[in-house]
Amino acid sequence: xxxxxxxxGIGSISAQSGDLFSGDSARIYQENIFQAIxxxxxxxxxxxxxxxMSKATKMGITSAKIALKEAETEVPDAIITGTGEGCKxxxxxxxENLLDQNEKLLTPTSFIQSTHNTIGGQIxxxxxxxxxxxxxxxxSVSLETALLDAQMQFDEDPEIYSILVGGVxxxxxxxxxxxxxxxxxxxxxxxxxxxxxxxxxxxxxSEGAHFFALSKEKKQNTYAEFQTLFIKNTIQPENINExxxxxxxxxxxxxxxxxxxxxxxxxxxxxxxYYKNLQQNLLKNTMQLTYKHLVGDFDTASGYAIYxxxxxxxxxxIPSVLKLNDIDSKTPxxxxxxxxxxxxxxxxxxxxxx
Amino acid sequence: MTNLHTELKESIIxxxxxxxxxxxxxxxxxxxFGDGLGLDSIDALELIVLLEKDYGIKLxxxxxxxxxxxxxxxxxxxIEENRTK
Numbered sequence: 001x002x003x004x005x006x007x008x009g010i011g012s013i014s015a016q017s018g019d020l021f022s023g024d025s026a027r028i029y030q031e032n033i034f035q036a037i038x039x040x041x042x043x044x045x046x047x048x049x050x051x052x053m054s055k056a057t058k059m060g061i062t063s064a065k066i067a068l069k070e071a072e073t074e075v076p077d078a079i080i081t082g083t084g085e086g087c088k089x090x091x092x093x094x095x096e097n098l099l100d101q102n103e104k105l106l107t108p109t110s111f112i113q114s115t116h117n118t119i120g121g122q123i124x125x126x127x128x129x130x131x132x133x134x135x136x137x138x139x140s141v142s143l144e145t146a147l148l149d150a151q152m153q154f155d156e157d158p159e160i161y162s163i164l165v166g167g168v169x170x171x172x173x174x175x176x177x178x179x180x181x182x183x184x185x186x187x188x189x190x191x192x193x194x195x196x197x198x199x200x201x202x203x204x205x206s207e208g209a210h211f212f213a214l215s216k217e218k219k220q221n222t223y224a225e226f227q228t229l230f231i232k233n234t235i236q237p238e239n240i241n242e243x244x245x246x247x248x249x250x251x252x253x254x255x256x257x258x259x260x261x262x263x264x265x266x267x268x269x270x271x272x273x274y275y276k277n278l279q280q281n282l283l284k285n286t287m288q289l290t291y292k293h294l295v296g297d298f299d300t301a302s303g304y305a306i307y308x309x310x311x312x313x314x315x316x317x318i319p320s321v322l323k324l325n326d327i328d329s330k331t332p333x334x335x336x337x338x339x340x341x342x343x344x345x346x347x348x349x350x351x352x353x354x
Numbered sequence: 355m356t357n358l359h360t361e362l363k364e365s366i367i368x369x370x371x372x373x374x375x376x377x378x379x380x381x382x383x384x385x386x387f388g389d390g391l392g393l394d395s396i397d398a399l400e401l402i403v404l405l406e407k408d409y410g411i412k413l414x415x416x417x418x419x420x421x422x423x424x425x426x427x428x429x430x431x432x433i434e435e436n437r438t439k
Contacts, residue, residue, distance in 0.1 A: 048392050051371040105407045107369070108399045 003154045006354065007223040009071030009213030011063030011166075012307045013039065014295045015206040020319040021311050026294050029192040032185050032204045033171055034296060045126065052109055053122065054089040056170035059209035060119035061126050064164055068127075070221070071213030076164040078132035079120050080149050082142030084299020086116030088172035119168050140341035141231045143167030143210070143300045144349065148229060150214055166211030167300025179205060184342070186267070193321075195267040195293035203266035206296030210303025212310075218354055223310035224335075227251065227350040235346050240274050241282040244338070247348050259332035260287045260312065262305045263324065264339035266297040271343045278338065279324070287332075288324035302339045306349060309335040313353040358430045369404055370397050382427045390425075398423060410438030 017037035018024030027037075036059060041050055044062045053061075060081070068076065093110040112118075117135040124133050132153070136145040143166070150163045179185050186202040195204060214226060230247045248254055261283050263275045279288055295304045312318055316331055337349040363377035366386075370393065384390040387398070398419050405411040405422075411433065413419060422432045 047373070048394075051373050052396070105403055107403045109396055112396065 003216055004218070005151065005154055005214050005216065005226040006218045007212050007226055007306075007310050007351070008215050008217070008219050008221065009067040009069065009073070010223060010307055010310060011066030011070075011209070011211045012304065013037070013059045013063050014208035014210075014304050016294050016304075020321065021315050021317050026193065026321045029204075031189050032180075032202075033176055034192070034204070034206050035171065036207045036209075049126070052113065054087050054113060054170065055207070056083070056087050056089070056168050056209070057113065057119050057122050059170070059207070060166065060168040060211070061123050063168075063209040064123045064166060064211040065126070067166070067211040067213040068164060071162070071215060071219075073162050073164075073213050073215070075127055075129045076131065076162045076213065077160045078134075078150070078153055078163040079123055079127075079129060080132075080146040080153075080163060080165045081117070081120035081123070081135045082144070082146035082165075082167040082300055083116055083119060083135060083137055084139055084142045084169050085175065086137065087114050087118050088170055088175045090114040090118070092172050092174050123164070138345070140299045140302070140339065140345040141347050143303050144229055144231050144339075144347040147226070147349070148231065151226075151229070154214070154216065161217070162213065162215045164211060164213055166209060167303040168209040169298045169300045170207045171205065171298075176205065184268075192296070193293050196265055196272075196290065196324075198267050199269050201268055201270055203268045203292065203297045205298050206301075207298060208295060208301070208304060210300065210307055212306065222314075222354050224313040224351045225354050227334075227352050229350065230348040232346045233344060235274075235340075237274055237277060237343070240277050240346075243346070244278065244282055244336075244348065251350065253334070253350075255282050255286065258283065258286050258334050258336045259329040260289060260309075260318070260335045262289045262291065262309055262322075262335060262337045264292060264297070264302065264305065264337075264341075265290045265324075266292045266341075268342075271340065274340055274343065274346075275338070283336075285327065287318075287327045287329040289318070289322040290324050291322060294321070297341065299341070302337060302347065302349070305337045305339065306351070309337055309349075309351045313351060356430065358433065359426055362426055362429055362433070365404055365408060366401070369400050380426060382430075383425050385425060386423050386429075393423075405433070408439075409433050409436075411436050
């Protein structure tokens with residue numbers, strides 16, 4: 001029997017620090033690479049530990065602790081992290097030292113912390129958690145792969161009761177700028193809220209951390225039920241409607257029961273047709289929302305979509321800044337999240353109200 | 355306090371990212387590890403590199419660090435006696 005999985009706590013750090021669900025306005029940026037808004041990390045991490053951490057690690061630990069506190073979980077049975085590019089700042093620092101000092105007299109800290117699993121490891125150290133701890137690096141399905149592992153852990157191990165799952169990515173001076181060289185970012189600076197009005201190649205990028213405290217137990221403050229997810233590396237643009245129909249059918253659903261779809265449109269006119277194809281066909285009568293004009297596109301940006309979906313299902317509120325069409329959904333029960341990057345790494349996540 | 359003492363404190367603060375600390379916050383006889391400044395094993399590795407980079411002192415036996423990194427006073431004395439630059 002498949003286990004029911006509930007989202008009982010969420011920690012979100014992104015370029016949007018305000019609470020859209022309480023009526024806060026969206027933050028506006030005029031550049032194509034913008035930073036996440038840092039909370040006061042000292043409230044979550046001891047100063048002596050904090051001093052060495054890069055932003056990815058600080059964001060990861062802080063969002064993880066916020067999620068666990070909300071779920072009233074002290075130590076989870078597993079920590080599963082997704083990160084597309086890991087601790088880039090420490091990687092750059094280490095490589096720069098290597099060059100500057102001609103490969104001699106290198107200090108260990110930035111090297112030790114440059115690995116992708118630093119974030120999951122530091123969360124475990126902070127929580128004194130010696131349980132299952134794995135990090136997945138699968139480009140823009142890194143967080144989804146972590147969620148897939150969590151789903152399998154719940155299904156296969158009866159002793160697993162709570163799992164902390166999250167996605168973290170940071171921007172760094174050099175490695176992030178490679179995306180610009182590669183044409184992944186827009187060549188001219190734009191206003192983030194105008195992202196989908198632009199008819200040009202590339203997107204805007206940022207950073208963030210989203211952790212979710214998952215549990216078999218439904219609580220009074222549960223956000224939503226995590227139903228299932230689907231990952232596929234390659235889908236031909238003309239087949240996207242059929243793929244999603246097949247996914248829904250496999251879960252004994254059809255498109256009519258999807259009240260809201262959250263799409264990962266990122267303003268790149270080379271690949272947004274995947275979303276437009278869905279918007280104009282299978283899900284044309286469904287309320288359509290989008291979010292990358294708020295937080296940019298990065299490998300684990302879909303964590304913000306899960307944060308939005310869970311909050312919509314819990315509160316019933318839908319901030320107007322997210323809306324892509326005029327179709328309304330009074331009390332959404334099922335929300336589908338669809339994401340892809342550069343026409344690859346397609347993912348579907350289905351959440352339901354409890 | 356000698357210039358070396360101040361220089362050492364400034365280097366340690368910068369190298370170990372001791373944010374919000376000034377040289378005046380570190381006493382010359384205060385233990386650097388444990389109950390004093392609270393440094394750890396990764397800091398010890400950083401200090402070994404600092405000795406070699408700034409003063410040309412190469413510690414061949416890492417356990418020597420235990421005797422040298424006791425306090426700023428002890429480190430300054432060891433540097434004065436062994437520095438090559």
